[in-house]
Amino acid sequence: MSESQAPADAMLPLTKRELARLLTGIENGAPAAQRILRERYRHSGKARTIGITGAPGSGKSTLVAAMVQGLRARQHTVAVIAVDPSSPFTGGAILGDRFRMNALAGDAGVFVRSMASRGALGGVAAAVADAIIAFDTNGFDVVIVETVGAGQNEIDVAWVTESVIVVEAPGMGDEVQAIKAGILEIADVVVVNKADRDGAAQTASTIAAALEIGRKRAWEVPVLKAVATTGSGVDELLDRLAEHHHYLQTSGKGQWRWEHRVQHDVLNRLREMLLRRMLGQLPPDQLSQLLAAVARREVYPTDAAAELMNQSSKP
Amino acid sequence: MSESQAPADAMLPLTKRELARLLTGIENGAPAAQRILRERYRHSGKARTIGITGAPGSGKSTLVAAMVQGLRARQHTVAVIAVDPSSPFTGGAILGDRFRMNALAGDAGVFVRSMASRGALGGVAAAVADAIIAFDTNGFDVVIVETVGAGQNEIDVAWVTESVIVVEAPGMGDEVQAIKAGILEIADVVVVNKADRDGAAQTASTIAAALEIGRKRAWEVPVLKAVATTGSGVDELLDRLAEHHHYLQTSGKGQWRWEHRVQHDVLNRLREMLLRRMLGQLPPDQLSQLLAAVARREVYPTDAAAELMNQSSKP
Numbered sequence: 001m002s003e004s005q006a007p008a009d010a011m012l013p014l015t016k017r018e019l020a021r022l023l024t025g026i027e028n029g030a031p032a033a034q035r036i037l038r039e040r041y042r043h044s045g046k047a048r049t050i051g052i053t054g055a056p057g058s059g060k061s062t063l064v065a066a067m068v069q070g071l072r073a074r075q076h077t078v079a080v081i082a083v084d085p086s087s088p089f090t091g092g093a094i095l096g097d098r099f100r101m102n103a104l105a106g107d108a109g110v111f112v113r114s115m116a117s118r119g120a121l122g123g124v125a126a127a128v129a130d131a132i133i134a135f136d137t138n139g140f141d142v143v144i145v146e147t148v149g150a151g152q153n154e155i156d157v158a159w160v161t162e163s164v165i166v167v168e169a170p171g172m173g174d175e176v177q178a179i180k181a182g183i184l185e186i187a188d189v190v191v192v193n194k195a196d197r198d199g200a201a202q203t204a205s206t207i208a209a210a211l212e213i214g215r216k217r218a219w220e221v222p223v224l225k226a227v228a229t230t231g232s233g234v235d236e237l238l239d240r241l242a243e244h245h246h247y248l249q250t251s252g253k254g255q256w257r258w259e260h261r262v263q264h265d266v267l268n269r270l271r272e273m274l275l276r277r278m279l280g281q282l283p284p285d286q287l288s289q290l291l292a293a294v295a296r297r298e299v300y301p302t303d304a305a306a307e308l309m310n311q312s313s314k315p
Numbered sequence: 316m317s318e319s320q321a322p323a324d325a326m327l328p329l330t331k332r333e334l335a336r337l338l339t340g341i342e343n344g345a346p347a348a349q350r351i352l353r354e355r356y357r358h359s360g361k362a363r364t365i366g367i368t369g370a371p372g373s374g375k376s377t378l379v380a381a382m383v384q385g386l387r388a389r390q391h392t393v394a395v396i397a398v399d400p401s402s403p404f405t406g407g408a409i410l411g412d413r414f415r416m417n418a419l420a421g422d423a424g425v426f427v428r429s430m431a432s433r434g435a436l437g438g439v440a441a442a443v444a445d446a447i448i449a450f451d452t453n454g455f456d457v458v459i460v461e462t463v464g465a466g467q468n469e470i471d472v473a474w475v476t477e478s479v480i481v482v483e484a485p486g487m488g489d490e491v492q493a494i495k496a497g498i499l500e501i502a503d504v505v506v507v508n509k510a511d512r513d514g515a516a517q518t519a520s521t522i523a524a525a526l527e528i529g530r531k532r533a534w535e536v537p538v539l540k541a542v543a544t545t546g547s548g549v550d551e552l553l554d555r556l557a558e559h560h561h562y563l564q565t566s567g568k569g570q571w572r573w574e575h576r577v578q579h580d581v582l583n584r585l586r587e588m589l590l591r592r593m594l595g596q597l598p599p600d601q602l603s604q605l606l607a608a609v610a611r612r613e614v615y616p617t618d619a620a621a622e623l624m625n626q627s628s629k630p
Binding site for chain 1: 441581584590606
């Protein structure tokens with residue numbers, strides 16, 4: 001609460017263009033972006049953060065759009081971060097079906113941004129954590145983090161937001177049933193979307209049963225039905241999310257989760273930082289020679305890693 | 316080719332039970348497993364490795380079972396590694412619908428194993444690379460690595476196998492279309508499974524069009540149709556995979572890819588090794604005190620990571 005000691009200009013709201021530039025800087029690991037975030041970080045922590053994940057075809061993006069409209073109706077400003085799996089080969093991000101959000105593009109209280117990592121220290125998880133700081137300190141009430149596509153960032157969302165929505169849809173096949181046990185563990189709220197389709201009730205009861213198997217929690221995970229295309233069920237979802245936020249605030253669980261997120265975030269950045277420093281200190285050719293020996297199957301990969309590490313500890 | 320210098324017993328085939336124990340040791344990061352792999356690594360490189368990925372509901376597991384039967388009919392021995400996304404909270408692995416493979420369980424030429432990472436240095440990617448060494452040096456002709464579930468390991472499979480199959484199915488929704496651009500980049504062969512369903516031809520042509528957009532490659536990625544439940548199309552898939560293997564061997568592309576995989580693998584292990592060493596060297600409480608300062612929003616996460624790193628470089 002020492003805001004009076006902050007530079008007077010530290011918390012000036014950024015223009016939409018400045019914010020967009022900051023987000024690009026975050027993706028690229030730009031030092032200027034890091035400087036801005038360092039200044040703003042102490043003022044963060046006001047926004048609610050909501051993660052949303054689920055299998056392709058579950059209708060996540062449509063649900064996010066409906067949530068944004070509902071939150072706007074409640075006078076909340078909303079930022080949406082869509083996490084794009086980066087291609088390992090081109091570094092290119094997938095746009096996804098963002099078109100549904102375009103209807104909201106004229107609203108100054110909404111900011112939608114796809115994020116990928118193109119060199120950010122700590123990868124996309126750190127980039128998203130930084131983007132949350134940017135939105136949070138720029139006055140957005142709610143930040144929604146949506147995983148896009150095949151869900152390779154599925155688990156990560158639990159490490160960057162305070163609440164997690166898992167979206168399911170009826171009739172997604174038995175493989176989806178199989179993954180529920182894992183994905184459901186990160187759920188604070190489950191939404192069975194496309195609830196006007198056959199099998200929605202069964203999907204919901206299957207999920208409820210799966211949740212029962214888990215250990216008892218102080219927060220009972222609600223399984224809600226929704227039809228994102230019509231907005232049906234979205235108000236109840238927003239109510240339950242508000243309840244979850246209240247639960248986190250009052251139970252101490254929110255603080256506990258925040259400390260875990262901080263630990264995950266710092267170690268994630270540190271891991272990458274240590275690697276970059278070490279590689280920077282290596283004599284030229286040493287890495288490539290060692291890698292060539294591994295490629296010739298003369299040195300086992302863990303031994304190569306150990307040799308590089310021991311090298312770096314010599315004076 | 317210096318096999319004569321290897322200890323005479325280094326390449327004794329492991330019994331099924333020894334192999335299972337080695338794989339468990341790999342998952343757990345057991346030093347004994349590392350010693351065995353270190354000895355065996357120089358003898359690796361004989362097995363063909365095939366990754367298979369795709370969205371939930373595409374029928375990956377059924378296709379893998381059909382591929383195993385087809386490979387057995389061709390007198391190949393086959394190991395299947397099913398990569399299970401680990402829960403971040405319990406460390407538990409998801410079993411998935413492995414039951415389809417049970418029909419093959421009596422066949423000594425088939426070994427099916429779910430893998431998760433429970434402490435392996437470098438996470439599940441390193442564990443899978445190690446499991447490949449184990450199978451490869453135990454006489455398996457083909458190792459198939461299947462990502463299970465929501466596909467969070469989707470991209471990783473490109474870093475551990477020489478060929479990658481991407482499985483699609485008709486009518487998986489527009490979100491699936493959106494991800495194709497990214498997932499297709501890692502594909503050497505695309506299979507439209509459930510090709511007896513409506514829309515299969517359209518799905519195949521959409522994918523073929525998406526592949527056209529990409530840069531020209533020496534290897535033209537085939538888009539095949541299959542019905543895994545009946546085995547239809549599986550023979551052609553195996554033929555094309557054999558062609559791809561030949562292409563990799565003769566074009567130099569296989570060596571190029573192998574070197575990239577080695578680099579990825581070694582750096583992945585090194586990153587984790589550096590972090591573990593650093594955390595082990597820290598004075599007690601320093602990490603927790605710094606993390607507490609980050610949680611209080613007094614220190615920006617990257618600055619905390621930098622402070623820890625600089626601490627470790629002091630004499």
